[in-house]
Amino acid sequence: MSDSEVVTNASRISSPDTERLLQEAHRKKVEEHIPLITVLFIIAFVGIIGNILTIIFYGYRVKMTSTIALIRLLAILDLIVCFLCFTTIADLFVNILFTDEILCKVMYFFDHWFVVSSVFTLWIISIDRYRRMCKPLGKQLTVKSATVAVIITSVFSMVFSSHDFITYSPVKVNISTSDKVNPYITGHYCTNTDSPDLHLVVIVFHVLDALTITACFVTFVFTYGNIWRELRNHNRRTVHLHKSSSALSRQSTSDFNSKTLQSDEDVENDRGTTVPLTKNQAVHFSLGSNINTEILNVSAVAISTASSESKFATECVENVRRVSKSSKTSRSERRLTIMMFAVTVGFAICFTPYFIVTVGIRQTSATTEDELHTGIEFALRSPFWNSVINPIIFCVFNTQYRRYMKDVFTKCQINKSTVNSSQG
Template sequence: MASMLPVVSTGTTLFGVHITTAEVTSSLNISDEEKRRYLSHLDDTTFRLMIPAVVYLAILMVLGIFGNILVLIVYLKKFKPSPTRVFVVCLSVFDLMTCFISLPGEILDMRYIHTFDYPNVCKMLRFNNSFSVVSSGFTLIAVAIDRYRKICRPLNTQITIKVARIMVGIAVSVSLVVTIPAVIVYGRKTVKTDNEEINGFECSIDDRWRDTLFPLVYIGVLFLIFFGSLGILVFVYAFIGRTVFNHRRFKFRPSRDTEHHTSNYTTETSFEDGTVKNGKKYSGNEKKSDKGKGIRSARQSFCKVSPSTVFGDVSNSNHGFDDSSETSCSDVNDTSAKPKTRSADKCPNRVTSTRKKASKPQSGPRGMKTTFMLFIITAVFIISFLPHLILMITRFVKSDFENSLQGAGIMMYNIFLRSYYINSAVNCIVYSFCNERFRNEAKNLAVSCFR
């Protein structure tokens, strides 16, 4: 049997950690216990540089778990069923999956970065992480489409609760198909150490696929999905922003514009009594058919009065942030041959009340606030991914980028590499700032719990 000699090994690990430790080696083999001790020492030494990233993830995990549970309780118990509630609840479920499974797994991976020899656990963690993120992205696209129809196409058929659930189901199904390869790609990766005879293991792309194109194709598909989703979101919200800008520009026009439109409308509709139309006097013996035409003309002119009339009607039909009930002024588009006196009588009052509300700058459409809240959530989702994507691209272009880091650089690298986890924890904060009703209900719930 070969003699066992203590040898002092000094060097730099994969993460730039300088170590000097005495280990028992032999010219032929090293016992399992010696390997374990050596790798455990590497874990302890490297973990010191991981502590800032671990603290960062621990804060996000606690904030995300309690925040998303609060969102689920408030929206399910206090808000009426609506498409917006469907989207918000689903986003919270995806975020909870990240906070309950992915974040603890990420912390575990950083703590045992050289001894994570659990392939099945690794597959589950990476799949859950990819699935929850992709599902959230597709759900945000559904949210953008819903907002587009409410703001830019208010008189068209709107997305119902059933349609919203179908859209989320499609998002989940597509995400499942896209991310299922993560179960195959990820697993146990062999990590080299300073001792050539000792190798560690980490949760990354499995050794079986290291020299194949499959991991590259899979990551490339995820990149395409992200940038494609980003393009769709930017495009849709650009249309929404343009519509909101045009609406506000019309809303704050001088009052004489409004008076001009009102006088035109009044002049056209007053001839039904046989008095005046556009400055001309009509006798009471006017034919009924002509009266019908006059009424229809008046009602059509009402629908062409101004964009603010349309937006004012939609804003009044949105009850709070949950968009729980939405109606459309379909009766004003009625062009049937028979005049409807009741409907015609109601329209002037409706126009007057609508114009009065639109003339007040402080009474903006409530649906705009919901749109702003959901836009902020989308923006946070996109921005939180930028540091991660930049580091991934840098690491792909410069293969030795990770090995060249030292000290504080390693700390910052591990924090920004996991920047996208912010999205799973801050949504509840966005709801609190943008939704007064959610904020009040959350306060009441907190008070009742403390009592």
């Protein structure tokens, strides 16, 4: 049956029957969307709590750096996105009864604005991590410059998302019914406009969206790819330096033991005479007879300053100590980088279904009713997941944050128990 025939059949239905069939189709769609609505409500609730705790922890419980400032700003954006989940839930409840054009445009504008702002913040974080790990001596982002960068990208996202006021509006959709005489009814839902005059405009902005996200993906691959290579080379250099230092330390210890044994022999030869031991001989004798292997190693490093060969060994040991000291600082940077890489992977996973549906299935579907399928609706709202899983990733990769969340929930449980006890 062609669309014109469907519209003709729908127009033949009397007004009371139209309203009855429309309400019936609407109720059926709500029932189909109940699992998705439930999931969205749960993730919105979890995301709000998680992002509030993230803002508090990274805003007041840790030392402020550019990356920490960016994580806090990302959490603020994600918190807003989680609140916007409730507008999406309302949209799923209204579904085919959506006729308010202004509300349709505003809703998608805010969704688009803050989701894209969140993506750009991840983009800035990847650049900041690249500069910290691969260009540590170069110019770095400060807390102020990182904040300004997020504000600039957010303003750009707002301007870029303003095209939703043109490309989104309530469109007609033919919904199948249980009535055998009139199997279709006409409803409305909020999506890309179906106006022929704006068809090219919609395509152009879809392409721009795809290019923007693709550019971010390319940046992620470049930055985190170079970070991985730098970490791998750093680990190789550290292992090589430790091996060289160990070999030199063993050689220095062996030389010292040889000198000690020789001194012991001299003392033994002179034992039959009445000549007293010198101070240095007494020291060598005491060391040779009482010192254990661990003390020999430490003493070898200390005494080795007397010769040029042992000076070189000492310098190598000092280099290892400096590397170890700097490693304690860089270890936290590496953990932070790995955590943000995991957040970026989560972003890629969450956005993939959306682009598959937007670029693929949505363009090739036979009817507009296919877009109202629960699976398609789930994929179109998958970017919301990115704002929910970020606090979970922080909890997995950050021991201090995990301990903080545990303390918060423990205190809440204790307070709840206290209140219940007092009421009882």
